[in-house]
Amino acid sequence: MSANSSHAPAARTPAPKRRSASRPLVYILLSLGLLVMSAPFLWMGLSAFKTQSELSASPPVWIPTEWTLTNFRQLLDKLDLPLYFMNSVIVAVLVTVSNLVFCSMLGYALAKLNFVGRNKLFGLVLGALMVPGNLMLLPLFVLMSKLRLIDSYAGLVLPFAAGAFGVFLMRQFMQSIPDELLEAARMDGASEWYIFWRIVMPLVKPALATLSIFTFLGSWNNFVWPLIATNDPDKYTLPVALATFATDPNKAGGSNGMLMAGAFLVVLPVLVLFIALQRHFTQGIATAGLK
């Protein structure tokens, strides 16, 4: 910013030209920042393909001389990653679908239906947005034990099946749909369900896309609840399996190569998904203002 202050403000010069003096500096600063931000990813990606001797070499080997898949092979021998991957996929898909349906339903009611208690219900949703998840963990565990849902997909999915964030997001988008359109359909005798499902839902596809991405990733990255709600390793999700592996010295045996291979396999799908859909992310945050 201050790089420009020596520059005399020329009244008539258009803004872009006046700023051009600081542009190289801005690029240098941003590039340095980006290097720091991506360093852990680069380190992970490179280390996953190093041999054991290169991993512990001093001075360090930055780029592997011969790329090896040994770390991945060893890891897959010790850790049934495809199983955990499937568990994560199943849970994330179920959570996403149920959020899309249930949050849209309440979002529609709050945005477009005039009913007694609507404002109170909306207040409840806003309140639910602010409650930290830690406050529910202990009784949820007891409840799930009583329902015999520990180590089941239902136990992993149900507490996240409908979130306040989704309701808030869908309500925001549905409010922009003109009332006249819905009134016309009502005059033609359409049921509220028909209006919701056939008219409103197709109109809010971009919002549904944003909600899907955020919900899917939220579930994919979720850690605390799956850690509590699973005892049987066969029901672990990917993060729980990786954390259990990484924090147990007997399992990983201090092999950073295997751990980097594991982190690589967990992070890569998320990064690819993010880069492919990055527009939806930044828009979603800007409109809804949530992680």
Add this chain to the structure above:
Amino acid sequence: MSTTTEKAAVRQDPPPRATASAGRKSRKQSMGVQNAAGWLFSTPFLVLFTVFMAFPILATLVMSFTDFGLRNVTRPWEADFIGFENYVKLFGDEKFLKSLFNTGYFVVVGVPLTIAIGLVTAVLLNNGIDRARTFFRVGFYAPVVTTIVAVAVVWRFVLDPSDGLIAGLFSEVGWTAPDFLGSETLAMPSLIVMAVWRNVGTVMVLFIAGLQAVPTEVREAAKLDGASVWQEFRGITVPLLRPTVLYATVITTIGYLNVFEEPFVMTQGGPSDSTLTVSLNMYREGFNFFHMGYASAMAYVLFVVIMGITVLQLRLLKDNTK
């Protein structure tokens, strides 16, 4: 941020307009249909909300006044009420006080760093960079979306004193890297650096949205009046960004007060409890030792702290704008 505008929007919403041809009776009918439909559409969410959120929140409160332990997982009704005993015990518990201090440390150092770096990045991205903006934005935001457990595993290796990335950089210039995560003084700062790295992207995106909402006419007018870039930043950008600063500060603080995964994976709370946070402490008391009544009291103390700090921040920063 959006809370107040949303509430206002609800109140201003006109009742559904009945068309001229619709008589009084059909309007009434429509109201009845909408009433029924409104509640039917709300039912699935309300059922899930009641069972998996409202009930657990209340149950935590009740549990915090009992000696809820392992045997009560199968027989909850056998837990005994012990009044405020858990709460009294908490404030004489050195481990809890330490975890409270550690969490405070994490917030007090981590939040300003995250906000400042996020703001600087957003301002840089908003200044003359057009074609490369998406590229940099994606780069800075990438850590936010990645699985925190995997990322924590990577950071553990990055900070490894014998063969990590930092140790490598140190050895290139002939220094010896300290044992970051094994040192009582360096472990927490290391976790903070990682948290800042991970959360800067969220704050940056919020600030970019805020900066783009600053009307260009205002900036142009300031330039015509001969304002320097710094004056423009201080006089126009900063005041207009206040709501964004407030919002980013509040959500970052709430997130950091709940910090759990980083210490769980990277340090397990050590060395000597120097990275034991309230959330990690609560998890251990509740799920490793099954002192669930005691852990519930911890959860509520943390909740009250979070609410108190949020209200305080809203007050302080709102007063500043006046």
